[in-house]
Amino acid sequence: MSETTGCTADWHLEHSSPGQILHYLDPRRPFARQINILTNRFRDIQALCNDGAASPALTRLRNALAFHMVRMSRWWRFDFCPRGVTGVRNPLFLTYVKAHAERSAEDDALFDLFTLQRHMHAGDGGHILVVGHDPLTAPSVSILYGVDGQRNFRFATSSRGGEPLWNGKAYPDFASAWLAARAVHALIQDDSADIHEYETAHREHMWVRSWHHRHFHRSGKLPVIRLYAQANAQLMNCQSAFGRAEMKTVVERMAFDIARTAFQRHMTVADLIEESDALSISLRSANTIKQRARAYVATCIDPMARPEMDTLLDRVVSYVPRRCP
Template sequence: MRELHTAPAAWHLQHSHPETLVSYFDPWQPVTRQLDMLAHRFSAVKALCDAQMDSPATENAELAALRDSLAFHLLRASMWWQVDFSPRAVTGLQATSFMQHVRRHTDRMVDDETLLDVLTWQHYMHRADSGHIMVTGVDPLCRGNTTILYGIDGHRGFRFALRRAGQSLSWNDITHPDFIAACLNARALHCLLETECTAIGEWDLAREEHIQASRYHTQHFRTANQPNAVENYATALEQFSRCRSRFGRFEFESIVNKMAFSVILAAHEQDASIADLLRHGATRPVSSRVAGSLKKRARTHVATGTDPLRRPGLDAMLDQVETGFALSGGN
């Protein structure tokens, strides 16, 4: 990352465009990592823009456009995955100031302005009409003769449609609260149509387990500051142990790793050891096996669930936190 020290603006203009950071139609990309990258890159690029405004040089219009684009996609991603988003808590900006950046972007990008409206005020939609649906995209991962299309309806709900060659488009009646829920249902029916899939039970399990996982996604931006980090970790770990679908295990492993990181962060902020937190932070006994895996899971979260630009600082923080008791594997 040496470029960041010599030409940070140029580096961000090459590497921080939202289309390289987030994949809206691929549920196998971790939600935690994509949200963290969007939030961190927005703050970093905004800081660069602010620094330019304080200098005699003229503001870099391309960098300002990138800042505004990141603001829009941070908002869109939060609604896409049903994540509670407070501009002030996440970016330090008042909602009105943050939305000014979003508006500057949508003033330039008509399609994004339309999508934002469908996700929020729905001035252009038949509001409360489940039959009025804006198509948002096609599933890039499905194979065979059946195409999956996704959309958002007049209830701001996520919908999908299946279209076979030579047949008309048919929207499924179910409205889903987030994109991943719609995607899992769509993939299940696609599998059934294309292959008479005998693994339909796997999809049913995945949908049930996603309902549990989505509650953690909703709290994504809140968990770092919650006082019951140990309890949250123990609960998530227990739910992870019960997952039977491949997708459920994928989602919950990412969640458990994030919860483990939250425990380490809490220990760091309280200048306590992990052992101290585990002894006093949970209503249930925590085994040494669970305690021993905390740092490993936290490091995995830093490596796979956060912006790579944050990794050196977060790894250094993890190194500073003491385990507090003798365990095989050490820190």
Template sequence: MSETTGCTADWHLAHSRPGLFLEYFDPRRPFALRINTLVGRFGDVQRLCDGGEARPEFVRLRNELAFHLVKMSRWWGFDFCPRGVTGVRNPLFMACVKAHVERSADDEALFDLFTMQRHMHAGDPGHILVLGRDPGADPAICVLYGVDGQRHFRFAIGSPGREPTWNRQDYPDFASAWLAAWAVHALIRDDEAGRREFETAQREHDAARAWHQRHFHRCDARPAIPLYADAHAHLSGCRSEFGRSEFRAIVNKLAFDIARMAVQRHMALADAMKEGDGRDIHPCMANTVRRRARAYVATCLDPLVRAEMDALLDGVLYHRPRRCV
């Protein structure tokens, strides 16, 4: 990827505010699109800061983006090492985060909950920091989300004007709590099909969480092919739209990783796949991987880098069979 996107500081001030592309209370949008965009924008802004851009409002944007990287890692439960993901040394990165939370009481409260817990009853599942209300719920049903003293996500459901009751079950990430809340929401509305859909999605998301956790793990050819096959099997077994959407993005990411490795090694895609799997790869399978890699670029990468990544995939060597479906 290029060292910079070429966007100016003024462009980023107008277009890279986290609120413009992060929607925390709707996990249906691709996780990968949000986190990849966030990482890319932080990296671009950081490079401009390193290059001498020192306007206070731009530095504050850099710090805000850093905080949201930490928040997203907790929200979705993925492994996050600042230096490994952004190239910025951990102490400097955390200094950016702390500078941001000093300016925002809400963000400071959430950061404290996941770190020192000076404001919480540490370890108390009954002490809950309210994150907000679900904007998509039925107007007659109030759905709240929170994080408890054990750092687990929770939800509460009630009627407007009355104090909601917190469900006793806790969840490891926001999407799990959201799916559980919407299953109850459907039950209240006597929507049996909706209830089954969300409960199925919960089970499928449980399987997807392990893949989200490894989103930034380095991948080489040897495990990539079996991982692709494993994720594809999960996708084929998904019965909910939420689960299919999650695993489609996971499969497409692995396809992109495989295709990018083939380009970097100047290998035909089928040969790179054979190296990782040890078996002959049918040209149709190689073409499927290439199409999925293209789909990942189109749906899960920051629009600022899509042209560059499409150009990279143009360098994939492959054998076009006479008939592929």
């Protein structure tokens, strides 16, 4: 499978800006879709630059995408190695990030907060850089989000015209802070159903965080079939709409990894299941795994790369019924 989408520089300048790809303040947008498109567009633009198409505008776009990969890695708290993910050596990748930050005061402030903290009270949990407000809350109550000097996410609530009151708790990723803020907002509005929904979602997001953390890991101690079984068991235990949606995406991603592994090893999905000795999965569930893999491609893979991934899945046989002799 190729590493590029085949799109032109002009196409990327029109369709690949971070603002068209990323939705930082709405964690209900699938994490995997955003980071997959972001990294795929960066790789494609980097290839164009290496091939001599590096106009100033395309170079700026490449640098912006590099910066937002770093920002996303902090926003969702996943492991990110530039060379492992993009093929660009870490020192060179960092020059792209810094070049972008130098052109944007807002992004420079955030980059500094996550690195040297020259402009912050370094390590001070009470010194908070505001990164946005919640646009979906009731007009009588507003919610602000920020990152403190300890690089944790925070939220504040305020009534109409009042000073924001920062909540004393800190959160490792934005989605955790968003869910906690929504629960507090529901409490203010005396909405018991929403309080329960967001508190449940917050607990379930804690399960999903470890999957986000390992998003770019291509190897681990457990075979991919066993990881799929673990993720599927967690999905069955999710009660909130947010938690189910997050975990469903994780399960579909594991299913795609299974199908891709089967393709690379010239095996059926059922043979992989049998080889892994994952007794909690029946061989006939191979068909479900392939269906989930297709759902992942349809919802979380860069549209420019989907035809290639669909072809991959077309070549993977999910289940061949065993015949009695």
